[in-house]
Amino acid sequence: MVKLSLLILLVLTVLIAFGLRWREERLPAVRAARRPGWLEQQKLKLNRWMTAATLATLVTILVLGGLHWLRVLQG
Secondary structure, three states: OHHHHHHHHHHHHHHHHHHHHHHHHHOHHHHHOOOOOHHHHHHHHHHHHHHHHHHHHHHHHHHHHHHHHHHHHHO
C-alpha cells in the first residue's frame, strides 16, 4: 500500500506540475512580462514543483484516507 501511495503521489505531482506550467504559459499577463533571469526562472520552477507536490500530497491523503475509512465503516 505504501508503494502504491508513493506511485500515485509521483504521478499526480508530475501531472499537476505540467498543468501548472501549461496554465502559466497561457496567461496573457505572464507572457507579456519581460523574461526573468536564470535565478528567477529557477525560483519559478521550484515554486511550481513545490505547489504540485503539495497538491498531490493532499489529494493522495484524501483519496487513500477516504478509502480506508470506507473499509473501516463496512467491516
